Amino acid sequence: MSTPATAWSAAALVVQRDLRLAFRRPGEWLQPVAFFLIVTLLFPLALDPEPARLRTLAPAALWVAALLASVLAVEFLFREDGRDGTLEQYALSGQSFAWLLLAKTLTHWLLTGLPLVVAAPLAAMVLGAPAASIPGVLAALLLGSLSLSLLGAVGAGLTLGVRRGGALLSLIVLPLAIPTLVFGARATDLAIRAEPMDGSLYLLAALAVLALTLAPLAAAAAVRISLE
Amino acid sequence: MNWVWFHRFGSPPYFYSVAGRIVPWLAWPAALLMVAGLYGGLVLAPPDYQQSDAARIMYVHVPAAYVGLMAYVVMAVAAAIGLVWRLKVSHAVAAACAPIGASFTAVCLVTGMLWGQPMWGTWWAWDPRLVSMLVLLFFFLGYLGLRGAIDDTARADRASAVLAVVGVVNVPIVHFSVIWWNSLHQGPSLLRKGGPAMPASMWVPLVLMIFGFTFYFYAVMLMRARAEVMRRERGGQWVREVLNATGDKP
Numbered sequence: 001m002s003t004p005a006t007a008w009s010a011a012a013l014v015v016q017r018d019l020r021l022a023f024r025r026p027g028e029w030l031q032p033v034a035f036f037l038i039v040t041l042l043f044p045l046a047l048d049p050e051p052a053r054l055r056t057l058a059p060a061a062l063w064v065a066a067l068l069a070s071v072l073a074v075e076f077l078f079r080e081d082g083r084d085g086t087l088e089q090y091a092l093s094g095q096s097f098a099w100l101l102l103a104k105t106l107t108h109w110l111l112t113g114l115p116l117v118v119a120a121p122l123a124a125m126v127l128g129a130p131a132a133s134i135p136g137v138l139a140a141l142l143l144g145s146l147s148l149s150l151l152g153a154v155g156a157g158l159t160l161g162v163r164r165g166g167a168l169l170s171l172i173v174l175p176l177a178i179p180t181l182v183f184g185a186r187a188t189d190l191a192i193r194a195e196p197m198d199g200s201l202y203l204l205a206a207l208a209v210l211a212l213t214l215a216p217l218a219a220a221a222a223v224r225i226s227l228e
Numbered sequence: 229m230n231w232v233w234f235h236r237f238g239s240p241p242y243f244y245s246v247a248g249r250i251v252p253w254l255a256w257p258a259a260l261l262m263v264a265g266l267y268g269g270l271v272l273a274p275p276d277y278q279q280s281d282a283a284r285i286m287y288v289h290v291p292a293a294y295v296g297l298m299a300y301v302v303m304a305v306a307a308a309i310g311l312v313w314r315l316k317v318s319h320a321v322a323a324a325c326a327p328i329g330a331s332f333t334a335v336c337l338v339t340g341m342l343w344g345q346p347m348w349g350t351w352w353a354w355d356p357r358l359v360s361m362l363v364l365l366f367f368f369l370g371y372l373g374l375r376g377a378i379d380d381t382a383r384a385d386r387a388s389a390v391l392a393v394v395g396v397v398n399v400p401i402v403h404f405s406v407i408w409w410n411s412l413h414q415g416p417s418l419l420r421k422g423g424p425a426m427p428a429s430m431w432v433p434l435v436l437m438i439f440g441f442t443f444y445f446y447a448v449m450l451m452r453a454r455a456e457v458m459r460r461e462r463g464g465q466w467v468r469e470v471l472n473a474t475g476d477k478p
Contacts (some may be wrong), residue, residue: 154394158387162285162377171373172391179358199405220392225386 010095010128012102012167018107022169029111032073036116039065040123058127059188061179062137066116066145071177074152075159076224077105081158088227098220105153105216112164113145127196129192136191142185143204150208150215151176157222180207238315240395240457241466247450254447271275276430285343287434291441292336293361295459299329299445300364303371303395307389317457319385322392323375324452330368335432367395381460 005013022029043061044054081087081104090100120141121134129137155173161163187200236242238362271288276283303325340358341351352358373387378384424431461467 154390158374158391159377162374164377168370168373168377171366172370175363175370176394178363218390222387222390225383225390228383228386 007095007099010093011099013198014090014100014103015107018104019111022107022111028076029073029115032069032112033115033119035072036065036069036121037123039068041126043053043127054128055192058124058129058192060155061127061187062120062141062188063144063185066120066173066184067148067181069146070113070145070152071155071173074108074149074156074173075166075169077108077156078160079156082223082226085221091224091227097224098216101153101157101219101223102212102216105149105219108153109146110165110208113149116145117141118228123125124192130194133182133191136197137188138188139201140184140197140204143201143208144149144180147180147204147208147211150178150211150219151180153219154215154222157219157226160223160226180204183207238313238317240317240461240464243317244454244457244466244470249453251290251447251450251454254443254450258440258443258447260354261436261443265433265436265440268429268436273430273433274427282343282346285339287437289339289343290337291438292332292339292432293437295445296329296333296336296361296364298442299325299332299449300327300367300395302449303329304392306390310385315386316460317453319389320338320456320460321449321453322389323385324449326368326371326375328448328452330365330372332441332445333361333365333368337365371395414476461463 038059043057047053047057078087081090091097093100117138120137123223124134124137125131150168154176155169158172159169162168183200183203187197187204190200192195234477237246265287270284273284275281306318306322306325309315309323319374337358340361344353345351371391374391375384375388381475458470
């Protein structure tokens with residue numbers, strides 16, 4: 001290593017490394033998707049499967065399942081790398097720590113958030129959403145899952161190295177995720193009822209941008225504390 | 229400007245003694261204001277023209293809501309100061325705010341529910357402001373949970389400080405939600421354009437109660453912060469001197 005890495009090449013290295021590790025252990029990133037599908041499929045079984053009623057509950061079922069799957073997944077975002085010292089090396093690398101964690105979080109989203117979006121049409125159809133609503137449902141989940149991953153990174157950083165971190169992580173992340181849940185479920189509901197959903201999508205996008213700009217800084221501060 | 233007076237608060241023994249001298253100046257006004265406010269609110273004020281005597285719960289509900297929010301802001305500001313300037317005293321103040329704020333938020337929710345049952349016909353409504361208050365309670369609980377889960381005091385301070393600063397995004401949402409969303413909860417009736425929406429015999433006790441609760445919050449917060457500072461410095465020389473001076477066994 002003679003030439004110093006630029007910010008982009010350093011981020012690319014982080015992304016490559018995390019993707020390679022994930023594809024060698026596919027169980028880890030397949031689990032959240034399987035969890036998401038199972039939870040959404042439990043709703044029709046727990047309720048009576050009358051299509052009209054399922055349709056009104058579909059947004060809630062989709063979003064609560066997505067939220068839980070995302071919190072479940074984010075617990076492992078920093079755990080291994082914190083334990084084996086990788087995060088310490090990132091912090092010492094001379095690159096912006098927040099930037100590297102952003103790259104890491106976006107990779108995590110590619111591996112756990114995007115599969116939820118891909119699986120969402122299946123879950124939405126099972127819950128009785130009309131086919132015409134699927135693009136809207138996907139757009140809402142795409143923006144929402146991005147916010148959820150970024151918020152989750154803050155919680156994961158704060159609970160890094162904490163005993164029984166899992167329950168605490170949900171206690172910290174779920175309140176932060178409420179605006180995303182509200183606007184996401186609203187957007188999905190409007191999409192299913194074939195009404196204009198632009199307003200909710202814009203708000204979801206605004207939340208995603210806010211999370212994209214601020215969450216990596218908070219996550220970096222949080223992870224640094226646990227490295228001390 | 230000379231900031232020495234401010235920096236001296238970073239010294240635990242100085243903070244301990246100054247806070248100890250301030251506490252009575254807060255606690256006594258708090259007691260007097262609350263007695264006056266309760267007398268004015270429960271005895272002197274006329275019953276509400278629609279809600280009759282049930283409206284009197286606002287003399288506890290509104291100040292509790294206000295102090296719950298204020299406690300969060302004070303906690304976040306103290307946490308941010310501790311994070312930036314690494315003042316140990318400031319982290320002790322943040323730690324002292326959390327349980328008090330959580331209690332006031334819980335009082336606000338419970339009194340609101342007690343009032344909502346006869347007035348709205350339901351204990352709970354999925355109204356944005358109620359939800360925001362509940363979220364505020366969860367923020368306090370998450371903060372306390374994170375603080376309790378980390379054994380090392382310095383790490384617990386800094387990690388929970390980051391969480392407090394992150395959560396402060398929630399406080400403006402709570403405050404403006406009543407204006408942004410059209411909701412079941414009534415709009416602000418005290419600080420609004422055109423003056424308060426109630427006669428002086430009703431709003432004066434409310435203001436007294438708000439100030440009383442505020443003084444009470446700061447008095448209890450300083451007492452807790454003193455205890456917290458002392459707990460953290462328990463091996464220190466000055467703690468031994470303070471305890472010797474009061475005659476307690478160190």
